[in-house]
Amino acid sequence: MPSAQPPSPEASIAQNSPHVLLPFLQSQSQNALTRLYQRPSSCLSIFRLLAPLSRQLVMNLLWLDSPVLAGTMAAWVVPDGKKLYDEALNTLTRLHILQSSGAKLALNPTFKASMRQAITCSGTTGSFGVPAQRDDRRDAPSVETLDGYAVQRWETILHYMVSSGQGQYPTKPTQGVLYLLQRSGLMASYHGSTLQITSSGFQFLLYSPHDQLWDLLLQYLHMVEERQMDLVEVLSFFFMLSTMELGREYSTEPLSETQKAMLEDLRDYGLVWQRKASSKRFSPTRLATTLTSVSPSLPTAGGSRNPGSAPGASSVANSTGINTNDHGFIVLETNYRVYAYTDNPLQIAVLNLFITLKYRFPNLVVGMLTRESVRRALGNGISAEQVISYLTAHAHPQMRKNNPLLPVTVQDQVRLWELERNRLKSDDGFLYKDFATQADYEYVLAYAKELDVVLWENTSKRCFFGTLDGHTNVRGFIERRTGGGM
Template sequence: MADNGIGTSKLDNSTFITQSNLECKNLYDYLKTRPPNTLERLYNHPAICLAVYRELPELARQYVIRILFVEQPVPQAVVASWGSQSFAREHNYVTKVLTELNVWMEGSLPGGLIGWILSPTFKRNLKIALLGGGKQWSMSSALEPDKNARDVSFLDTYSSERWECVLHYMVGSQQQEGISADAVRILLHAKLMKRDEEDGSPVITRQGFQFLLLDRQAQVWHFLLQYLDTVEQRGLDLVECLTFLFQLSFSTLGKDYSTEGMSAGLLIFLQHLREFGLVYQRKRKAGRFYPTRLALNITNSQNKNAPLLEEDSPKGYIIVETNYRVYAYTDSNLQVALIALFTELMYRFPNLVVGIITRDSIRQALRGGITADQIIGYLKQHAHPQMLAADQKQTLPPTVVDQIKLWELERNRLTYHEGVLYSQFLSQADFNVLKEYAQSNGVLIWCNKEKRTLVVNKNAHDEVKKFWKKYSKGS
């Protein structure tokens, strides 16, 4: 029998599909990729400890709060006994999360038992965040009254306009203001845009199409993560920028904060946040700034009741009819450009755009990387109040929803699996033994009895290989 490691004919296709889709990380996914020394520096700040604690799964938060004031390791068996055995999978998962985030660590007990104890740095600063005390944050609110004070409605309008400049640039619609070369570099780094092969100008990518249909909070968080990947190249301190971002998420909307005491790197970071609409500052040297709604609770994905911007609120503008026509009551070039991603526009009036959903328009959107669920979700999110009437069980016409999904299924007729090819068996008996082993373990992808060839799941290759060696020695 020959083990052909190169027999992964579908490996390249599977890898291509994975890399072409937009990967939206949450706070846990991002922090677990940071080295331990970076996490240790981050946990020196109460704001970060509190944000991490809020983002933990509910069971993990229970574990942390129960051992927060315990000064010695708690036996692992005791921690496991706090939950029912039917939730053993959840227990294993949260144990993995807390370990990867360096929130807790293993500790030895008398008698050789192993227990869990919170990281000293995380424990100390989480106590400060929950109970008060500690050093003053770099964002100080000790300021004289601002003679040019801004109210919440002004900040909402400002943040919406600044963020929409980025989205306008991505869809290539007409706009009055452009974005800086620095923001363009972030879009290119995030692979939301790429350089055109002919003229070198930035054009939107498959991931960029998917990005446009995300909700506003998810867009900002993903964009900031891509920015943070480049802060060290700019000569900025990642920990310092992350700390300020977390502190910003706990700020009060409509309140001004002083820039006094900020380092030169933080002041540069503040100007970048100003461009993206996360903070408002009248002048660079104004000495104060106002956090906007975009910056509030930015890391809190579990907070479904976070305040929304006006354009993200339930007051939608889209009506979808059973004949596949779409009516968008808007005069925003950005919203029109988003509708055009998956519809064929028919008419445009000063405050109304009429389009139709067709097989070709949906297939074009699918080729751009947009999924059927994203299209349906966008239409639901921005549905007109008349479509949200209480007597209607479904927001969108079921015929339209089902047809969009069917058009997507037309393109998803093949499923790719990474596999390893086994061939050139010396006898039919050898082939049958390995085939039965792979089949019984659920790792057999394909087999051919006549040619004595089979393909097993790539992840199970090592186990299958060990079994074959053991069988070969025994026979």
């Protein structure tokens, strides 16, 4: 087993809001979680996902052989921290990490034993992976090779989403990836057409690679049952990958059948690398080894300095191109002209979703926010607020000196274009007309209004439009009044 030490706050996900995986784990049965806690790598990974206070409580109880009185534990908490303390206890209890027997608190024995093994490097469970025997004929893949593979696979997915399947790429996402994108609501097929990016999909593009990956993996977990896979084996493999060493090859022999089947899917997502599908070895990429870490999920690369930025300020752009440097790269003028200091194809493709590109230079793209470009984005499910949020999140440092950040006239116009598009609303229903007399029309109309199913009426033409749900009742009323005819 590789050496393992208690993760420090810097090496763990330190955040007040819970990790997206924790609610999913809390929804699982106690038996499933107890099976999961039999693996030290799973316990260590879940520990990393906990909030700082929850981790502190676990460490305080980990080496105690007897339960602690709840009152004694509560005495450690200052009054201002009572709410956070109660939330931490609730989280640990729902994860079945903490056991409460009335007035006493103790850790789940299975979790405690496995966590101790993870910290002290004891035991021979192999839950951290079994390194493959050295092969003198070939070396393990380099970190650069693994990073390049992960970036290529991940950008293939993002490029396909941005282009809605209309682009030309050397490689296209596999059918399994496309099915996952559709099931997760990031892309949708309308009237049998090719997959189109949805509003949720555009919001997905604004997330960090770490959040993007967990969004897809959560949907993958929700599909486990219909694929007749063992959920505990799937979760434990994710956690195993997150504790492996980057640049090292591991053997597939100790893996369960479920985990071996997962290798094909994880290759498509860029989480694992294999020389060929039948290989008995695999290497986790950075996407996998950072699943429960705060380290970047993909390699960062230094770029040229943005024109107009402060001297010495470097542009460190994420290789996916979506999450750019901390300084931003977009300048928006009051005349709707957009200047984007970037040469990343994926960033440019995202901008092309809602602006009309005019010029492209080595490190600069110029475009316009137009009525047509915004309406095109709205037609793809992207809202006006998402467009404004994207421009705000990636504004250039020079823009951040403005108050407000974006020109108010441009923000208002984008929202007006959305209102203009949404000024008409369609409803399914039935048109009632050709009444014999005005009295018949008014009598039926009054009945329909009592049911609150009238959407439109025209007294002069003796017709009205009713909802789909109310048609059965209105039709029956008319038939009863006319003796069976309409």
